[in-house]
Amino acid sequence: MVDKTIQERAARLRELIHYHDYRYYVLDRPEISDAEYDRLFRELEELEARYPELVTSDSPTQRVGGRPAEKFESVAHRQPMLSLENAFSEGEAREFEQRLQRFLRSQAGLSYVVEPKMDGVAVNLVYENCHLAWGATRGDGFRGENVTQNLKTIRTIPLKLQGDKLPALLEVRGEVYMEVAQFKKLNRDREARGEPAFANPRNAAAGSLRQLDPAVTAGRPLKIFCYGVGEVQGGEFASQWEVLQTLQAWGLRVNPHIDRQQGIEAAIAYHHRLEEQRHGLPYEIDGVVIKVDSLELQARLGVKTRSPRWALAYKFKATQATTQVKKIIVQVGRTGAVTPTAVMTPVEVGGVTVSRATLHNEDEVVRKDVREGDWVLIQRAGDVIPEVVQVIASQRTGQEKPFKMPSNCPVCDTPLVRPPGEAVTRCPNPDCSAQLKRAIRHFASKGAMDIDGLGEKIVEQLVENGLVQDVADLYRLQVTDLTPLERFAEKSAQNIVQAIRGSKKPTLGRFIFALGIRYVGEATANLLAGHFCTLQALQEAGLEELLRVEGVGPQVAGSIREYFDNAKNRALLTKLLEAGVRPEGPGRPQAAPLAGKTFVFTGGLQHFSREEAKALVTALGGKVSSSVSARTDYVVVGEEPGSKYAKARELGVEILDEADFGKLVGRKS
Numbered sequence: 086m087v088d089k090t091i092q093e094r095a096a097r098l099r100e101l102i103h104y105h106d107y108r109y110y111v112l113d114r115p116e117i118s119d120a121e122y123d124r125l126f127r128e129l130e131e132l133e134a135r136y137p138e139l140v141t142s143d144s145p146t147q148r149v150g151g152r153p154a155e156k157f158e159s160v161a162h163r164q165p166m167l168s169l170e171n172a173f174s175e176g177e178a179r180e181f182e183q184r185l186q187r188f189l190r191s192q193a194g195l196s197y198v199v200e201p202k203m204d205g206v207a208v209n210l211v212y213e214n215c216h217l218a219w220g221a222t223r224g225d226g227f228r229g230e231n232v233t234q235n236l237k238t239i240r241t242i243p244l245k246l247q248g249d250k251l252p253a254l255l256e257v258r259g260e261v262y263m264e265v266a267q268f269k270k271l272n273r274d275r276e277a278r279g280e281p282a283f284a285n286p287r288n289a290a291a292g293s294l295r296q297l298d299p300a301v302t303a304g305r306p307l308k309i310f311c312y313g314v315g316e317v318q319g320g321e322f323a324s325q326w327e328v329l330q331t332l333q334a335w336g337l338r339v340n341p342h343i344d345r346q347q348g349i350e351a352a353i354a355y356h357h358r359l360e361e362q363r364h365g366l367p368y369e370i371d372g373v374v375i376k377v378d379s380l381e382l383q384a385r386l387g388v389k390t391r392s393p394r395w396a397l398a399y400k401f402k403a404t405q406a407t408t409q410v411k412k413i414i415v416q417v418g419r420t421g422a423v424t425p426t427a428v429m430t431p432v433e434v435g436g437v438t439v440s441r442a443t444l445h446n447e448d449e450v451v452r453k454d455v456r457e458g459d460w461v462l463i464q465r466a467g468d469v470i471p472e473v474v475q476v477i478a479s480q481r482t483g484q485e486k487p488f489k490m491p492s493n494c495p496v497c498d499t500p501l502v503r504p505p506g507e508a509v510t511r512c513p514n515p516d517c518s519a520q521l522k523r524a525i526r527h528f529a530s531k532g533a534m535d536i537d538g539l540g541e542k543i544v545e546q547l548v549e550n551g552l553v554q555d556v557a558d559l560y561r562l563q564v565t566d567l568t569p570l571e572r573f574a575e576k577s578a579q580n581i582v583q584a585i586r587g588s589k590k591p592t593l594g595r596f597i598f599a600l601g602i603r604y605v606g607e608a609t610a611n612l613l614a615g616h617f618c619t620l621q622a623l624q625e626a627g628l629e630e631l632l633r634v635e636g637v638g639p640q641v642a643g644s645i646r647e648y649f650d651n652a653k654n655r656a657l658l659t660k661l662l663e664a665g666v667r668p669e670g671p672g673r674p675q676a677a678p679l680a681g682k683t684f685v686f687t688g689g690l691q692h693f694s695r696e697e698a699k700a701l702v703t704a705l706g707g708k709v710s711s712s713v714s715a716r717t718d719y720v721v722v723g724e725e726p727g728s729k730y731a732k733a734r735e736l737g738v739e740i741l742d743e744a745d746f747g748k749l750v751g752r753k754s
């Protein structure tokens with residue numbers, strides 16, 4: 086018999102660790118440092134190693150206790166796990182409410198709980214006397230696979246419920262998922278080991294949960310959000326809202342975006358708001374679930390064969406689609422970068438029709454083995470250019486044609502170059518008309534000279550007809566130059582000429598950006614403008630002076646020098662000045678909304694390079710530091726954050742994810 090004080094200590098440690106797991110994993114508000122937590126955990130591990138009789142099945146040390154299984158046994162859910170009826174439009178959502186009102190013979194407004202529809206794997210967790218007894222996948226809705234050992238490895242699933250008025254038996258329904266950043270990292274690691282990549286986070290979550298060896302699952306970053314209950318013995322709820330609040334109080338993780346809305350119009354508005362936010366969330370959601378809040382009404386409404394009458398999955402527009410690659414072409418960019426691009430049978434993705442998807446570079450085409458004629462899965466995330474996710478290998482006929490990077494530029498026929506160690510192939514000819522077209526589009530773009538109306542077709546015609554040989558030529562265009570061009574009305578010709586003339590006084594920052602100097606994005610251009618105040622000062626600055634600008638490193642500085650040392654570029658600047666283009670220096674200091682704020686970055690960002698992120702902060706008057714202290718205002722956390730993240734949590738410093746950061750610096754990511 087183990088000494089009583091030791092028994093008590095082990096019990097106390099289990100309690101403490103459960104509590105801190107809840108603070109950390111469920112509430113996301115830890116109270117103690119990671120180091121302190123590790124101390125508690127180790128102490129319990131040591132006690133259990135010395136006195137194995139102290140080990141309980143719900144001990145936090147037992148999350149990866151199970152042995153590999155031969156296969157999963159099938160278990161019956163106590164209450165069936167239903168599915169949901171889908172709606173794809175506002176009209177269908179409104180019909181849902183009308184059906185409810187007809188069924189209830191009442192025109193009274195209905196109260197709904199609205200929840201993100203997680204795109205993961207549905208599971209059923211059974212708590213008996215507050216302990217996680219077993220858990221299973223949804224299966225056919227009546228019987229699922231017993232994956233208890235694997236579920237126990239998920240840190241956001243409590244092994245024991247906490248709080249009061251706990252039921253004797255509780256079936257909890259939730260969705261196991263993988264965050265997008267973690268999914269990408271998992272795929273990178275798998276590819277490095279020569280293992281096949283998962284197509285999407287849902288498949289990765291499902292595959293991870295169905296591993297026969299729980300140790301493999303334990304290594305996969307799975308999480309859960311709980312959204313409902315099945316059988317409950319020894320407890321009652323009046324509403325879905327109360328269910329969700331109570332689950333959270335018992336230590337189960339509930340999505341923070343859940344809400345309550347009166348009437349279907351408000352629920353539809355919630356759907357639209359969430360659809361806008363969806364790409365800023367760290368996990369994938371594919372719609373909104375609208376549930377009648379009152380459980381009494383739910384009981385009256387009842388269920389149809391497989392789905393309840395009281396709930397509706399109002400889906401977002403799909404962001405993935407499958408289509409066929411007709412051809413793989415290469416496109417030449419403004420800097421001469423040559424990008425392989427899949428030309429596909431047009432298909433609707435996320436509400437727009439796409440017919441092209443980027444394949445990034447030669448290595449990517451090889452890695453994904455995309456061939457002409459292949460069926461592919463493509464995806465669009467936010468405003469980003471669609472990309473090819475993977476080939477659907479099972480649809481191959483053998484007639485597909487592998488891609489070969491051309492040896493010469495498809496536009497000017499100059500031999501292409503790919504410097505050793507670089508992924509990008511380039512056309513080295515600065516006079517290549519493809520580069521000129523891109524340069525003009527960039528020059529005219531919103532963050533640059535902001536010239537309205539200079540779209541792809543028009544630029545194409547201007548270049549093809551020899552009307553514009555560099556961006557300065559734009560300022561010589563007359564209405565009569567344009568009207569003979571195909572599909573050019575007098576009025577639109579006038580508008581364009583007006584717009585070009587109206588762009589002669591850009592800010593210096595916009596002008597620098599418009600030049601299209603390699604590595605000089607919007608943020609860097611503004612920094613340079615703020616530092617040098619005139620174009621001439623920038624043009625004359627040596628490397629050393631350039632490096633003194635915060636956010637400018639050797640690569641950027643070198644590229645700026647190279648640009649201004651090139652006689653052709655200098656001639657272009659003179660020509661622009663002669664045409665009357667006069668960038669206006671920043672004059673008085675620009676607004677500094679982040680003045681006095683110190684930022685620390687940890688982990689990789691998806692939409693900003695570290696350089697750019699830092700430049701954005703400094704451009705807005707903020708400071709960037711490399712270590713977290715009590716004086717740090719914000720810690721921006723990306724993929725695979727380091728110890729700075731833990732430090733920030735410990736010190737209670739405000740933590741921003743990439744989307745928060747984007748908003749703060751006024752940039753949609």
Ligand code: IVH
Nearest residue numbers: 167168169200201202203207260312374393
């Ligand atoms: S409620 C009777 N709520 O969607 C209600 N389901 O198509 C049954 N899902 O199998 C489900 N998020 O995997 C509900 N907030 C949410 C959900 C959700 C994701 C999934 C779940 C279910 C499927 C139904």
